[in-house]
Amino acid sequence: MTTSKQRRASFAAIALMAVLAMVLASGCRRRRHYERHQSSDPRRVLTGAEITKLFAGKTVQGDHLKKHYYFRSYYDPNGTFRSYQQGSKTARNGKWRVRGDEICVQWGSDPSELCRQMVAGEGGTYWKVKVKPDGRKINIVMYKTFIQGNKADPAGGGATTAAAAGTAAAGTAAG
Known part of the structure; x- marks a missing residue:
């Protein structure tokens, strides 16, 4: 793999991890509206x-x-x-x-x-x-x-x- 391809692959992996982190974080913050502790x-x-x-x-x-x-x-x-x-x-x-x-x-x-x-x-x-x-x-x-x-x-x-x-x-x- 060339350095350019490695950078693109690394960038894509980081972007994917960032998107997954945001999705998981939003799901954790959002509780069903009818739940209470x-x-x-x-x-x-x-x-x-x-x-x-x-x-x-x-x-x-x-x-x-x-x-x-x-x-x-x-x-x-x-x-x-x-x-x-x-x-x-x-x-x-x-x-x-x-x-x-x-x-x-x-x-x-x-x-x-x-x-x-x-x-x-x-x-x-x-x-x-x-x-x-x-x-x-x-x-x-x-x-x-x-x-x-x-x-x-x-x-x-x-x-x-x-x-x-x-x-x-x-x-x-x-x-």
Whole structure:
């Protein structure tokens, strides 16, 4: 190899390493928008009684952060719920309950149940979070409003649109 070819090869290798370093660095700096570390999380975990009081007999609106949709759901005190997602006029039905200090949801005929902690944020915002084995809390759903009564059904005047949902409704089952 000539000196000129060696220099070009060295330059190309250095440039490639620089690009890879930038890509890796940007990936390390960027955490998914719904992740939070427990050590820096000032939010308060709700008790089972607080979760029941917050959801039972209420229409909730929010955003599913992981699956990227807004929703409006009614949580009946009898343990059922109806959820209208992304402006749909067709409800997804399911069951809900409080187990310990977690809210649990079961969608339709799917036998699996998803149970998550609820945490209180600032300004009346609540979050459904998944707690990782290392203690990190992953934000799954952000709940923005809680309205007494069943206002979720579009036929009952509770049409779910981006404007009506505010930036969104809360409560579909979070993963």
